[in-house]
Amino acid sequence: MCGICGFVDGRRQHSEALSLVKAMSKTLAMRGPDGDGCWLDPRFGVALGHRRLAIIDISPTGQQPMVSSDDRLVITFNGEIYNFAEFKSELSRRGHNFRGTSDTEVLIEACREWGVSTIAPKLNGIFAFALWDRQLRELTLVRDQVGVKPLYWAQFGDLLIFGSELKALRAFPYWTPELDRDALAAFQQLGYIPPPRTIYRGVQKLRPGTILSWKPGQKAQERPYWDLCSVAVNGQSRLLDVSDFDAIAQLDELLGKAVRRQMMSDVPLGAFLSGGLDSSTVVALMQSATSKRVRTFSIGWRDAYFNEANYAKAISAHLGTDHTELYVEPKHALDVIPQIPRWFDEPFGDPSQIPTYLLAAMTRRHVTVALGGDGGDELFGGYGRYFQSLLIHRLTRYAPGWTKDVLSAALQKLPTSFYDSLTSGAAREPYSLQLGHKVHRLASVMDATSPLDVMVRLVSHWRKPVVLGGNAEKAIPSVNMTDGVSNDLAKMQLWECIGWLPEDVLAKVDRASMAVSLEARVPLLDREVIEFSWRLPFRQKYRNGKGKWLLGKVLERYIPLKLFDRPKLGFGVPIRTWLRGPLVEWCEDLLDASHLKQQGILDVTEVRRKWIEHKSGERNWEHLLWNVLMFEAWHREWMDARVNAPEELTYSA
Numbered sequence: 001m002c003g004i005c006g007f008v009d010g011r012r013q014h015s016e017a018l019s020l021v022k023a024m025s026k027t028l029a030m031r032g033p034d035g036d037g038c039w040l041d042p043r044f045g046v047a048l049g050h051r052r053l054a055i056i057d058i059s060p061t062g063q064q065p066m067v068s069s070d071d072r073l074v075i076t077f078n079g080e081i082y083n084f085a086e087f088k089s090e091l092s093r094r095g096h097n098f099r100g101t102s103d104t105e106v107l108i109e110a111c112r113e114w115g116v117s118t119i120a121p122k123l124n125g126i127f128a129f130a131l132w133d134r135q136l137r138e139l140t141l142v143r144d145q146v147g148v149k150p151l152y153w154a155q156f157g158d159l160l161i162f163g164s165e166l167k168a169l170r171a172f173p174y175w176t177p178e179l180d181r182d183a184l185a186a187f188q189q190l191g192y193i194p195p196p197r198t199i200y201r202g203v204q205k206l207r208p209g210t211i212l213s214w215k216p217g218q219k220a221q222e223r224p225y226w227d228l229c230s231v232a233v234n235g236q237s238r239l240l241d242v243s244d245f246d247a248i249a250q251l252d253e254l255l256g257k258a259v260r261r262q263m264m265s266d267v268p269l270g271a272f273l274s275g276g277l278d279s280s281t282v283v284a285l286m287q288s289a290t291s292k293r294v295r296t297f298s299i300g301w302r303d304a305y306f307n308e309a310n311y312a313k314a315i316s317a318h319l320g321t322d323h324t325e326l327y328v329e330p331k332h333a334l335d336v337i338p339q340i341p342r343w344f345d346e347p348f349g350d351p352s353q354i355p356t357y358l359l360a361a362m363t364r365r366h367v368t369v370a371l372g373g374d375g376g377d378e379l380f381g382g383y384g385r386y387f388q389s390l391l392i393h394r395l396t397r398y399a400p401g402w403t404k405d406v407l408s409a410a411l412q413k414l415p416t417s418f419y420d421s422l423t424s425g426a427a428r429e430p431y432s433l434q435l436g437h438k439v440h441r442l443a444s445v446m447d448a449t450s451p452l453d454v455m456v457r458l459v460s461h462w463r464k465p466v467v468l469g470g471n472a473e474k475a476i477p478s479v480n481m482t483d484g485v486s487n488d489l490a491k492m493q494l495w496e497c498i499g500w501l502p503e504d505v506l507a508k509v510d511r512a513s514m515a516v517s518l519e520a521r522v523p524l525l526d527r528e529v530i531e532f533s534w535r536l537p538f539r540q541k542y543r544n545g546k547g548k549w550l551l552g553k554v555l556e557r558y559i560p561l562k563l564f565d566r567p568k569l570g571f572g573v574p575i576r577t578w579l580r581g582p583l584v585e586w587c588e589d590l591l592d593a594s595h596l597k598q599q600g601i602l603d604v605t606e607v608r609r610k611w612i613e614h615k616s617g618e619r620n621w622e623h624l625l626w627n628v629l630m631f632e633a634w635h636r637e638w639m640d641a642r643v644n645a646p647e648e649l650t651y652s653a
Contacts, residue, residue, distance in 0.1 A: 002031060002032045002050060002051055002052050002053050002064070002077065002078040002079075002164075003025070003028025003029075003031030003032050003050070003051035003078060003163075003164045003165070003168070003514075004028075004048075004049065004050055004051075004076040004077065004078045004128065004129065004130060004151075004162075004163065004164050005021065005024040005025055005027075005028060005048075005049040005050075005076075005161075005162065005163035005164065005168040005169075006021060006024070006046070006047050006048040006049055006076060006130055006161070006162055006163075007020070007021070007024075007045075007046075007047055007159065007160060007161040007162070007172060008044065008045055008046050008047075008139055008159070008160045008214070008216060009045045009047075009158070009159045009160075009161075009174070010044060010045035010158060010216065011045065011158075011159075012045050012047075013042075014040060014042045017040055017042070017045060017047045018038060018040060018047070020047065020171075020172055020173075021038050021040070021047035021048070021049040022036075022038060022049065023171045023172075024049055024163060024168045024169075024171045024172055025038065025049035025050065025051055025168070026171070027165070027167040027168050027170070027171050028049075028051045028163070028164055028165060028167075028168055029051055030514060030515055030516070030517055031051050031053065031078075031164060031165075031514045031517070032050070032051025032052040032053045032517075033051075033053065033517050034052045034053055034054040034058070035051070035052035035054070035063060036049070036050065036051050036052065037049070037050045037052070037063055037064055037065055038050075038065070039065035039067070039074055039076075041074075041132065041134065044137055044216060045216075046132055046139070048065045048074060048076045048130060048132065049065075049076065049168075050064040050065050050076045050077075052064060053368070053517055053519060054266075054267070055080065055265055055266060055267055055368065055369060055519055056080065056101070056102055056103050056264065056265070056266055057100045057101040057102035057103075057105075057266065058266050058267065059100060059101075061099050061100025061101070061102065061105070062100055062101075062102035062104060062105075064076055064077060064104060066104050066105060066108055067108075068108045068109060068111075068112045069096070069097070069109065069112075070112065071134070072112065072133065072134055072135050073108055073111060073112055073131055073132070073133055073134070074131070074132045074134070075104065075107065075108045075111070075129055075130070075131050075132075076129065076130050077104045077107060077108075077127065077128075077129040077130075078127065078128045078129065078149050078151075078164055079125055079126045079127030079128060079129070079144065079148075079149045080103060080125050080126055080127065080262075080264075080519075080521070081103040081106065081107055081123055081124070081125040081127060082124045082125045082261040082262060082264060082526075083122075083123070083124040083125070083261065084103035084106040084107065084125075085106075087106050087107075087110045087119075087122075088106045091106065091109050091110060091113060094113065096109050096113070103125075107119075107123075107129070108131070111131060116131060116140050116142060116211060117211065117225065120142055120211060120225040120226075121225045121226055123144070124261070124526065124527050124528070125144060126144050126146075126148035126149050126521065126522070127142070127143075127144045127149055128141075128142065128143045128144065128149040128150065128151035128164065128206070129141075129142050130142075130162060136215070137215055137216060138213060138214070138215050139160065139213070139214045139215075140211060140212065140213050140214075141153060141162055141206055141211070141212040141214075142206075142210075142211050142212075142225075143206045143207070143208055143209070143210055144208065144209070145208060145209045145226040145228075145527055145530075146208050146209075146228075146375075146501070146502065146506070146522075146525050146527075146530070147195070147207075147208030147209075147501070147502030147503070147506060148502075148506050148510070148522055148525065149164070149510065150164055150165065150205065150507065150510060151163075151164065151205070151206040152164075152165065152166055152168075152169060152198060152203060152204070152205055152206070153203070153204060153206055153212065153220070154169065154175070154200075154202055154203040154204065155214070155219070155220050156175050156202065158216065158217065159174070159175070160214050160220065161175070165345055165511075166198060166199075166200070166203070166345045166346055167345045169200075169203060170345075170638070177200045177203075177638075177639070178200060178201040178202070179199065179200070179201065179601070179639070180197060180198065180199060180200060180201040180202075180475075181467050181468070181469050181470035181471075181601070182197070182470050182471050182472065182474040182475045183197040183198060183199055183201075183475050184199065184347070184467050184470050184601070184631065185462075185465065185466075185467040185470030185471055185472035185475065186472045186474075186475035186476045187199070187347050187349065187627065187631065188461065188462040188466050188467055188472070188624075188627050188628070188631070189460045189461055189462050189463060189472045189476065190349075190459065190460060190461070190476065190499070190500075190504075191348070191349030191350055191461060191504065191623070191626075191627055192348060192349065192350070192499070192500070192503040192504040192507065193346060193347070193475070193503060194475060194476055194477050194498075194499040194503060195207050195208070195498075195499065195502065195503060197475045198346055199346035199347060199634075200346075205503070206222075207222070207224070208226075208228070208502055209224050209225060209226035209227055209228065210222050210223070210224050210225070211223055211224075211225050226527075228494070228497055228498065228530075229481060229482075229484060229494065229498070230484075231530065231531055231534055232484065232485055232490065232493075232494045232497075232534045233484035233485055234534075235531065235533075235534025235535040236484075236485050236486070236487065236490060236534065236535075238535060239535055239536070239537050240535045240536060240537065241537075244540065244553070247536065247540050247550055248550060248553045248554055248557075250532065251529075251532065251550055251551070251554050252554045252557060254526070254528055254529050254532055255281065255282075255285055255523065255524070255526075255529060255554065256285050256288070256289065257526075257528070258523040258524075258526035258528065258529055259282060259285040259286055259289060259371070259523045260285075260289050261523075261526070262371055262521045262523045262526075263286060263289065263290070263371070265368075265369045267367075267368040267369060268295070268366065268367040268368055268369070269295070269367055269368070269369040269370070269371075270294065270295030270296060270297060270363060270366065270367040270369070270370050270371075271283045271286055271294060271295070271296050271297070271321075271370055271371040271372070272296075272297055272298070272359060272363065272370055272371070272372040272373070272520075273296040273297065273298050273312045273315065273316060273321070273323070274298060274308050274311075274312055274373070275298065275308040275309070275310075275311030275312035275313075275314075275315055275564070276308065276311075276373065276564070277373075277376065277382070277548055277551060277552055277555060277564050278373030278374070278375075278376035278377070278382075278524060278551070279312075279372060279373030280315050280373070280555055280559060280563075280564055281373065281376070281524075281551060281554060281555045281558075282371050282372065282373050282523055282524065283296055283315070283316075283319060283321060283371075284319055284555060284558035284559055285523075285558070286371065287319045287320065287321060288558065293320060293321055293322040294319075294321045294322065295321070295322050295324070295366060295367055296312070296316050296321040296322065296323045296324070297323075297324050297325070297359065297362060297363040297366070297370065298312035298313070298323070298324075298325045298326075298359070299325065299326045299327070299328050299355060299358055299359045299362060300325055300326070300327045300328065301327070301328055302327065302329070309325050309327065311563070311564070311566075312325065313325065314563055315559060315563055315564065318559055318560070318563060319558070319559070324362070324366060326358070326362045328355070328358055330578075330582065332358060333354050333355070333358065333573060334578070334582055334583070336354050336357055336358065337354065337583070337586070337633075338586075338633075339515075340353060340354075340630065340633065341630075341633045341634040341636070341637035341638065342637060343357070343511045343512065343514075343515045344507075344508075344511050344630075344634075345634075345638065346634065347627070347630050347631040347634045348504075348507065348508070348511070348630060349461075349623070349626055349627040349630050350504050350508055351573050351575045351626055352508065352573065353508050353511075353512060354573050355573060356508055356509060356512040356513075357512040357515060357516075359512075360509075360512045360513045360515070360516050360518050360520070361515075361516045363518060364513075364516040364517060364518040367518075368517075368518065368519060369518070369519045369520075369521065370513070370518060370519070370520055370521070371520075371521045371522075371523055372509065372520055372521070372522055373522075373524060374505050374506065374509060374522045374524065374525065375501065375505075375522055375524040375525035376524045376548060376551055377547075377548070378493060378496055378497050378500070378501045378505075379493070379497075379524065379525075379529070379530060379533040380533060380541050380547060380548040380549075380550065380551045381489060381493060381538075381541045381542055381547030381548060382547045382548040382551075383496075383547070385455055385458050385459065385492075386455065386489055386492050386493070386547065387545060387546075387547075388454075388455075388458065389451045389452070389454040389455040389458060389492060390451045390488060390489070392442065392445060392446075392448070392451075392454050393448060393450065393451045393453075393454050396446050396447075396448075399446075412440055412443045412444070441458060444457060444463070445457045445458060450479075450488070450491075451488040451489075451491070451492065452479050452482065452488065452491045452492055452495060453479065455492050455495075456479065456495070459500075461623045461624045461627055462624055462627065464606070465603070466602055466603045466606055466607065466628075467601065467602060467603075468600065468601060468602065468603060476499075477495065477498050477499050479491075479495060481494075481495070481498060482494045482495050487538060489538060489541075489542065490534075490538075506522070509522075536550065552564070552565075575622045575623075575626055576620055576622040579614060579615070579622060579625060579626075580614070580615055580617065584615070586629075587611065587615075587625070587629060590628075590629055590632040590633060590636070591607060591608065591611050591625075591628070591629070591632070593608055596608075599635070601635075602628065602631075607628055610624055610625060611625060
C-alpha cells in the first residue's frame with residue numbers, strides 16, 4: 001500500500017507548492033516508508049505527492065508519481081491491481097513497451113489506451129488513485145469498488161485538495177477545518193461517519209466505486225462506475241438455480257482464484273488467523289495453493305471470553321501453517337489508546353481497533369503483506385443481529401402501539417444492574433450475558449416499523465440527540481436505499497455494506513495496518529465473489545437460524561467441522577470494565593464537566609449522567625461513552641491546537 005496526496009491551486013508559486021505537497025506527503029510516511037516522490041505542473045498549480053510501500057516491483061521503476069510513456073498522464077496510486085497482468089498482455093499486443101514490472105505502470109498505460117471510465121469497471125483490486133491529464137487539464141480521482149482504500153477530497157472555490165488520510169489535507173494550511181456537527185451526530189449514533197461525510201464540513205470521502213473529475217474553474221463531478229446497490233438488485237432478480245453441491249463448488253473456485261490473485265507479492269506475505277470461519281477459509285485456501293508453509297498470525301487474551309487464540313492454533317496445526325501468536329496483556333492494549341486519534345484522524349468508535357492494531361503490529365515484524373477474512377459476515381449473512389431483528393419484528397409487529405409503549409417504558413424503568421443480578425454467577429458472566437443491556441435494547445426497538453429499522457436501532461448508540469446543533473439523519477444513509485431488494489435479510493446486508501463495511505470494518509483495518517506499514521488484503525471482497533454472493537438464494541446463505549451456510553460448507557472441504565463450528569465471538573475488548581477501572585482517570589479528564597461546557601459541542605448533562613451511571617455500575621453505557629471519549633480525544637489532538645494560515649490566503653467551506 002501507499003499514501004497519496006495532492007492539490008490544484010493556481011495561487012501557489014513553484015517553490016511553495018513543492019513545500020506544501022512535501023508537507024502533506026510527510027504526514028503519510030507510515031503508509032509508505034520505502035520512498036517518496038513529488039510531481040508539479042506549475043502552469044496550473046498541480047502538485048501530486050506519493051509515499052511508497054514497495055510490494056510489486058520494488059525496484060526504482062516502480063517509483064511514483066509516474067508519468068505515462070507519452071508524457072500526457074501523471075498518476076499517484078495507492079493499492080494493488082490483481083489482474084494487471086491481463087491488461088499488460090493486451091497492451092503489449094498493442095505495441096506498448098514497459099520499463100518495469102509494476103501494476104502502476106500498467107494502470108497508467110491502460111488509462112492512456114482506453115480511458116479511465118472504460119478501465120475502472122474492469123479493475124480487480126484495492127485502490128485509490130489520482131490522475132492528472134496534462135492535455136485536457138483535468139484531475140481524476142478513483143476509488144475501488146468496495147472502499148478498501150480511502151480517499152478524501154475537498155473543493156473550496158478554485159482549490160481542490162485530496163489525500164489518503166485527512167491528516168494530509170490538514171497539512172495544507174490554506175483552508176480552515178470546521179466541525180461538521182451533523183457528521184458528528186451520525187458518529188455518536190453509529191460509531192463511524194457514513195460516506196460521503198467526514199468530520200470536517202466541506203470535506204468528503206470519495207464514495208466506493210466512484211470517479212471524480214475536476215477541471216480548474218469548474219465544480220467537481222462524481223459518477224459511479226460500479227454500484228453495490230445495482231449489483232444487489234440485479235443479483236436478487238437473477239438468483240442462481242443450482243444445487244447445493246454446485247454452489248459449494250462454484251464458491252470454492254471463486255474464492256480460490258481470489259486468494260491466489262491476492263498472494264501476488266515481491267515481499268514476505270502471511271495471513272491473519274483468528275480461528276473464525278472467515279479467516280480460516282482464507283488461510284485454508286492459501287495453504288492449498290502453495291507447497292510452502294503459510295505464515296499465520298493471531299493474538300490471544302488472558303480473559304477466556306475474549307480469547308480465540310486456542311481455536312486459531314488448532315486450525316493452524318491441522319493446515320500445517322507456520323503460526324505465530326501473541327498473548328496480549330491489558331497494559332499493551334491500554335498503551336495503544338492514547339495513540340488512536342493520530343491513526344484514525346477522524347473520530348472512530350469501534351473498540352476492536354485496539355486488537356486490530358496489536359495484531360497488525362505483531363504481524364509486521366514478520367511480513368509486509370497479510371490477507372484477512374473481512375467481508376464474510378456482510379456478504380454471506382454472518383451477523384446474529386440479522387436474525388434477532390427479524391425475530392423482534394415478528395414478535396411485535398401486530399401488537400397495538402399503546403401496549404408497546406407501556407411495555408417498553410416498564411422494561412426500561414428498572415436499571416440494567418437489576419436484570420444482571422438475576423444472572424449473577426452464570427457461566428462466563430459478566431460479559432456474555434449482560435441481560436440488563438439486552439432487555440433495555442429490546443425495549444428501545446419495540447415500535448420499529450421493519451426488520452431493517454430494528455437492526456439500525458440495535459446498532460445505534462446515542463439515539464437521542466447529544467450533539468448540540470447536530471442532526472444525525474442528515475448524514476446517515478436512508479433505509480430507502482435498500483428499496484430495490486425485497487428480502488428483509490438482503491436489505492440489512494445491503495445497508496451495512498453501504499456504510500458499516502467501508503467506514504467501520506475496512507477503515508479500521510486500513511488505519512491499523514498502515515500505522516505499522518503493513519498491507520492488508522481482503523480476498524472475500526473480491527469483486528467476482530461479491531457479485532456471486534448477491535445471486536445466491538437465501539437458503540444457501542441461511543439455514544437452521546444461522547448465516548454463512550455456504551461459506552462454512554466450503555471450509556468443510558479443508559477443515560473438520562468441529563474445529564470451527566461454534567458461536568461467533570468477534571474481536572472484542574473489555575471496554576465495559578476498563579472504563580470503570582484502569583481508564584477512569586483518562587475518562588474523568590476527557591469528560592470533565594467544565595471542559596465540556598466550555599467546548600459547547602455535546603449535551604453536558606446527558607454525557608455526565610451516563611458517565612456517572614456507568615462508573616457506578618448502575619447501567620452499562622460502554623458504547624455510548626466510548627464514542628464520546630473517542631471524539632473528545634480526537635478533538636484534543638486535532639482541533640484544540642489548530643493554528644490557521646493568514647486569513648487573506650485561506651479558503652473555507
